[in-house]
Amino acid sequence: MGGLLPSLSRPANHSRIFYSVMFDAGSTGTRIHVYTFIHGGSEELPVLDNEMFHSIKPGLSAYADSPEMAGHTVRMLLKVAKKTVPRLEWKRTPLFLRATAGLRLLSAERARLLLEQVQHVFDESPFLVPDDSVSIMNGTNEGILAWISVNYLTGHLNAHSERTVGILDLGGGSTQITFLPKLRKTIESVPVADYVAKYDISNSTFELYTYSYLGNGLMAARLATLGALGAEGLEWRVFKSSCLPKKFRDEWSFGGLTYRVSGDPDGLAGYKLCYQEVLKVVKGIIHQPHELQDSNVFYAFSYYFDRAVDAGLIDGVQGGTLEVRDFKKRAKEVCNKMTKHPPHPFFPVHGHDLHHLSAQGWIRLQGEHRAAVDQESEQRGGQLGFRRHVGSPPRPEDL
Numbered sequence: 092m093g094g095l096l097p098s099l100s101r102p103a104n105h106s107r108i109f110y111s112v113m114f115d116a117g118s119t120g121t122r123i124h125v126y127t128f129i130h131g132g133s134e135e136l137p138v139l140d141n142e143m144f145h146s147i148k149p150g151l152s153a154y155a156d157s158p159e160m161a162g163h164t165v166r167m168l169l170k171v172a173k174k175t176v177p178r179l180e181w182k183r184t185p186l187f188l189r190a191t192a193g194l195r196l197l198s199a200e201r202a203r204l205l206l207e208q209v210q211h212v213f214d215e216s217p218f219l220v221p222d223d224s225v226s227i228m229n230g231t232n233e234g235i236l237a238w239i240s241v242n243y244l245t246g247h248l249n250a251h252s253e254r255t256v257g258i259l260d261l262g263g264g265s266t267q268i269t270f271l272p273k274l275r276k277t278i279e280s281v282p283v284a285d286y287v288a289k290y291d292i293s294n295s296t297f298e299l300y301t302y303s304y305l306g307n308g309l310m311a312a313r314l315a316t317l318g319a320l321g322a323e324g325l326e327w328r329v330f331k332s333s334c335l336p337k338k339f340r341d342e343w344s345f346g347g348l349t350y351r352v353s354g355d356p357d358g359l360a361g362y363k364l365c366y367q368e369v370l371k372v373v374k375g376i377i378h379q380p381h382e383l384q385d386s387n388v389f390y391a392f393s394y395y396f397d398r399a400v401d402a403g404l405i406d407g408v409q410g411g412t413l414e415v416r417d418f419k420k421r422a423k424e425v426c427n428k429m430t431k432h433p434p435h436p437f438f439p440v441h442g443h444d445l446h447h448l449s450a451q452g453w454i455r456l457q458g459e460h461r462a463a464v465d466q467e468s469e470q471r472g473g474q475l476g477f478r479r480h481v482g483s484p485p486r487p488e489d490l
């Protein structure tokens with residue numbers, strides 16, 4: 092992301108303020124971040140002074156059959172940039188868009204057509220469009236950038252810090268886990284080499300354990316649990332799950348497709364059956380690093396945060412600290428209550444999952460991580476790790 096910042100050198104009489112526009116094209120929504128930076132001294136990094144944020148649902152992948160609508164989404168969001176950045180600065184303010192799991196899940200050709208529309212909207216805008224302005228970010232970079240951002244913002248990357256924290260990011264289409272292993276064995280025993288990535292920051296090299304599970308984001312995994320992922324006959328089929336109250340019936344959309352879902356009216360519902368259903372989706376896929384059996388501190392965000400707020404486990408403004416077993420305990424309580432009093436708080440099937448505006452936007456997960464992975468799926472991100480006046484990541488307003 093180094094290209095996000097224009098060159099640090101500038102003419103002596105030039106404004107100390109400059110801007111940069113970043114689009115996060117996620118599987119469940121497209122978000123614009125308009126950053127205002129102040130140049131530091133010639134040797135120093137710029138300081139992030141302000142951020143303007145706006146988002147639109149659904150994500151670009153919902154328009155795989157009508158790519159011009161993806162262009163329209165980006166054009167709408169660019170209005171925020173035009174309002175925020177003074178007109179005189181437009182032509183030196185760069186635009187970037189990075190797409191995540193929604194586009195990774197599409198065929199290369201369908202993704203290309205969507206990005207082509209975005210590129211077209213960028214090119215006809217009055218802003219600066221650098222090379223490689225529009226692309227799909229791979230899962231490894233997504234995980235690493237989240238790790239850097241969280242460790243930067245929590246002060247773990249400064250010279251005096253001895254340790255770092257791991258990150259768990261649960262998106263709609265993919266989920267990421269990234270941490271700095273304490274044991275050499277963790278690196279040596281990864282299932283495949285691409286679980287390890289080296290990253291250089293301020294004279295240190297970090298060898299990180301990082302992996303992005305495509306198809307195991309909250310929404311994609313939910314579809315897999317329903318047996319609906321890639322299924323045909325969506326017009327007439329109803330996908331049943333024992334994770335839903337028996338009499339529950341509704342429609343649910345993700346990635347541009349609408350699914351009819353229901354509980355199993357003739358079957359059973361509740362924690363145990365639901366757990367078995369979900370286990371089938373993650374078993375044999377999720378790698379469980381041995382060293383995480385011990386106590387570890389992870390920062391969990393995105394849908395981990397949203398679900399923890401919805402389930403009443405943490406405060407939507409303060410965030411909080413949880414152990415993985417707290418999720419399990421709450422899931423049991425809610426699922427078993429659901430069987431008695433339908434419908435549905437823990438498995439919201441409407442597209443508009445509750446969003447709670449928060450200053451923190453993450454939870455600290457500590458305790459036995461491995462236990463968690465047995466019960467629930469893991470892990471992602473995308474904050475930028477520059478010096479900020481406030482040490483917390485931005486939160487979406489209407490996701």
Ligand SMILES: Nc1ncnc2c1ncn2[C@@H]1O[C@H](COP(=O)(O)OP(=O)(O)O)[C@@H](O)[C@H]1O
Pocket residue numbers: 115116117118119120122150191192193261262263264265266308392393394395397452471484485486487490
């Ligand atoms: N700037 C942000 N800060 C914190 N959480 C965010 C931010 N932008 C999106 N999210 C969270 O990310 C989740 C959606 O992930 P999304 O990007 O759509 O999926 P994917 O990464 O799989 O493409 C939601 O929980 C949303 O609240």
